[in-house]
Amino acid sequence: MIKNKSGISVILAAILIVGLAFLPTANAQEESSNGTDTSNAISVDIAEKVASCSIKEISESILDFSEWENATVKLSTVYYDLDGKKSAYSFNVIENKQQVGYIFISATKDNYPVLEFSKGKIPNEITEFTTLSKSLAQERANKIELESTDKEELTIGKMKPLYLGPTFYYAEYTLTDTKGKAKEKVIVDLPFSTVVDFNESNVSVPVNEKDYFFNDTYLQQQQEMRKQNANAQWTALEKEMANSSYSTSSSSKTISGVPKYGWLCGCSPTASGMVLGYWASHGYSYLITGPDLVRELANAMGTDWPGSGSTWPYNIDDGIETVCNNHGYSNFDASNDIYVSWTEVKTEVNANRPFVLSMLNGGTGNGYTQQYGDHSVTCMGYYDGSSDYVYIHDTWDTSYVHYLAFGSWTGAMATWVRP
Amino acid sequence: MFYKKVNKKIAFLIFLVIALIGVWFILDVISIGPGLPPSEGMPGWYIPGAWQGNEQGCTSLFPKISPYCNSGNYSGGKFINVWYFDDESKFLKGENTLYLYLEGNGYVFHQELNISAELQEVIEKREAENSWRPIYGPYSFNVTGYKSPETSGYFLVYEKSFLKEREDYFIVYYGIRGTTNLTEETPELKKLIAESYYMANVEGKVDSLKPENKKGKGHSLFSWF
Numbered sequence: 001m002i003k004n005k006s007g008i009s010v011i012l013a014a015i016l017i018v019g020l021a022f023l024p025t026a027n028a029q030e031e032s033s034n035g036t037d038t039s040n041a042i043s044v045d046i047a048e049k050v051a052s053c054s055i056k057e058i059s060e061s062i063l064d065f066s067e068w069e070n071a072t073v074k075l076s077t078v079y080y081d082l083d084g085k086k087s088a089y090s091f092n093v094i095e096n097k098q099q100v101g102y103i104f105i106s107a108t109k110d111n112y113p114v115l116e117f118s119k120g121k122i123p124n125e126i127t128e129f130t131t132l133s134k135s136l137a138q139e140r141a142n143k144i145e146l147e148s149t150d151k152e153e154l155t156i157g158k159m160k161p162l163y164l165g166p167t168f169y170y171a172e173y174t175l176t177d178t179k180g181k182a183k184e185k186v187i188v189d190l191p192f193s194t195v196v197d198f199n200e201s202n203v204s205v206p207v208n209e210k211d212y213f214f215n216d217t218y219l220q221q222q223q224e225m226r227k228q229n230a231n232a233q234w235t236a237l238e239k240e241m242a243n244s245s246y247s248t249s250s251s252s253k254t255i256s257g258v259p260k261y262g263w264l265c266g267c268s269p270t271a272s273g274m275v276l277g278y279w280a281s282h283g284y285s286y287l288i289t290g291p292d293l294v295r296e297l298a299n300a301m302g303t304d305w306p307g308s309g310s311t312w313p314y315n316i317d318d319g320i321e322t323v324c325n326n327h328g329y330s331n332f333d334a335s336n337d338i339y340v341s342w343t344e345v346k347t348e349v350n351a352n353r354p355f356v357l358s359m360l361n362g363g364t365g366n367g368y369t370q371q372y373g374d375h376s377v378t379c380m381g382y383y384d385g386s387s388d389y390v391y392i393h394d395t396w397d398t399s400y401v402h403y404l405a406f407g408s409w410t411g412a413m414a415t416w417v418r419p
Numbered sequence: 420m421f422y423k424k425v426n427k428k429i430a431f432l433i434f435l436v437i438a439l440i441g442v443w444f445i446l447d448v449i450s451i452g453p454g455l456p457p458s459e460g461m462p463g464w465y466i467p468g469a470w471q472g473n474e475q476g477c478t479s480l481f482p483k484i485s486p487y488c489n490s491g492n493y494s495g496g497k498f499i500n501v502w503y504f505d506d507e508s509k510f511l512k513g514e515n516t517l518y519l520y521l522e523g524n525g526y527v528f529h530q531e532l533n534i535s536a537e538l539q540e541v542i543e544k545r546e547a548e549n550s551w552r553p554i555y556g557p558y559s560f561n562v563t564g565y566k567s568p569e570t571s572g573y574f575l576v577y578e579k580s581f582l583k584e585r586e587d588y589f590i591v592y593y594g595i596r597g598t599t600n601l602t603e604e605t606p607e608l609k610k611l612i613a614e615s616y617y618m619a620n621v622e623g624k625v626d627s628l629k630p631e632n633k634k635g636k637g638h639s640l641f642s643w644f
Contacts, residue, residue, distance in 0.1 A: 192459070257549070259551065260548075260549065260550035260551070261550070261551050262550075262551060262552035263553075263619060266453050266454065267455075268451050290551050303452070304450070304452075305582070306582050306584060308450075308452070309453030309582050310452035311451055311452050313449065313450070313451055358451045359451075360449075360451075367472065368470060369459070376454055395454060396456060396464075396470070397470045399467075399548075
């Protein structure tokens with residue numbers, strides 16, 4: 001019986017998560033004939049201004065992007081969502097007449113102004129991707145033609161670029177018959193060159209038993225919070241732009257001395273290890289560091305190791321405190337917070353206290369093409385600008401700090417560690 | 420009036436109990452981790468600099484044995500090509516296909532490589548940078564050498580790099596493009612191997628390629644000779 005109920009809950013959670021990920025916000029908003037949401041739409045001019053100012057902020061705050069200081073932006077592509085509404089604008093970042101990167105700006109106030117930025121080329125501008133996507137659409141057209149009784153030839157329409165979130169780039173082709181009637185829409189995942197079907201229930205959103213943690217109410221609250229935050233950011237931006245004061249009014253902070261550990265035993269003990277590793281070199285020298293510390297944490301927080309490498313979130317804070325106690329520090333207070341706010345993040349970082357950030361369906365950090373998924377990382381800095389980012393040591397890369405848009409997850413829990 | 424008050428209290432208590440059970444339930448049924456990239460991102464694990472932009476598509480010098488394949492380029496024509504497999508049967512099939520291709524297109528040999536000195540250098544460099552990566556595998560292991568007009572280098576197989584119960588298999592090629600004297604280039608390639616080396620599972624394996632018909636005859640070097 002309990003199992004049956006669990007199954008139903010999993011299905012409900014799955015439906016909700018898939019719904020949240022792929023359905024447009026259920027607001028009865030006005031729409032113009034061209035599919036633009038008129039009440040919340042961002043014009044290309046505003047987006048360009050935001051992109052232009054953002055790349056300057058980024059160049060001043062992130063060392064890797066210092067070359068963007070005098071760069072300019074040029075509109076590349078207008079993207080749509082599955083319902084045909086504009087979802088984003090991509091701009092090429094131009095330095096010395098050369099394309100050096102790109103930035104995506106939201107086309108609606110329901111999402112954060114800056115969606116992503118990176119060096120390299122926009123997927124829609126990579127010929128290999130676009131050619132392959134068209135071939136896949138052609139294959140699909142041929143298949144339909146073969147399977148149909150009248151063997152009617154189908155024509156492939158112009159590619160419509162879709163953007164459904166960071167790194168989710170698709171190309172949509174409409175197949176029309178000889179009378180010009182639309183027969184089918186083919187959607188191709190650009191980076192992975194595969195045809196996807198969003199009508200199928202088993203879309204590639206990781207949904208499993210773990211998703212129980214974030215119940216319906218929690219997910220709705222997070223979604224609503226994200227929308228409100230995004231709206232607030234756009235409102236602030238618009239005010240600044242109206243007063244002509246929109247410039248580089250950003251702030252950032254990095255806690256120095258936080259070690260970078262590579263994944264061992266599981267992400268939660270590794271991320272916690274980096275936090276305690278920091279304190280070991282900041283006045284708490286009886287704490288051990290490195291692999292011995294991570295293993296001790298894995299044992300203390302009951303990480304399923306050498307099994308699956310997963311950790312129950314409610315054990316993370318207890319495990320950290322246990323390890324601190326083991327080494328003579330009973331004054332450490334570790335606590336889990338499943339409603340982590342941006343203000344709390346800034347306060348903690350400003351106080352030079354790194355913390356563990358555990359995410360469900362975590363977004364994509366800079367430099368990656370894959371999402372973090374269900375992952376714990378060490379947060380050791382922030383960037384507060386037209387968009388907010390957390391700086392993290394992510395257990396994958398031991399050479400560089402990565403950054404991740406605040407809120408780019410379905411749910412998150414912070415484990416504050418305070419001596 | 421009295422009963423109304425009692426009813427309200429009972430309702431509140433029921434709500435409280437349900438809320439407490441709810442919180443307990445929520446925190447009891449999810450776990451975080453292992454926190455490793457999906458299969459598509461796995462090749463980057465063995466490509467130094469992959470996540471700073473030094474990651475390209477799979478090299479065309481070898482057959483396509485896995486959909487999860489990427490490469491990284493380094494100075495002096497050196498490069499790393501990584502094939503990732505999340506399933507043992509796919510790995511064995513891919514390994515065999517690759518081996519047959521190598522035998523048909525170049526000279527294949529086996530030797531032992533000792534990268535102790537190179538790893539020590541890497542460890543010291545990381546310590547200076549306040550970073551650390553698990554390298555629990557052997558510092559000396561068997562490799563498959565390969566020489567051909569297009570490229571020469573070494574193949575290494577990393578098995579179960581993260582967890583004892585998790586299927587992760589990597590075939591990694593550390594090579595140099597073009598005709599080259601492999602013996603002369605080996606010191607540089609050993610440095611590259613040390614930089615890329617990763618083994619978080621003490622029971623994981625680092626070994627050479629083994630064709631299908633040579634398996635199950637022990638793990639020692641040249642065991643099938």
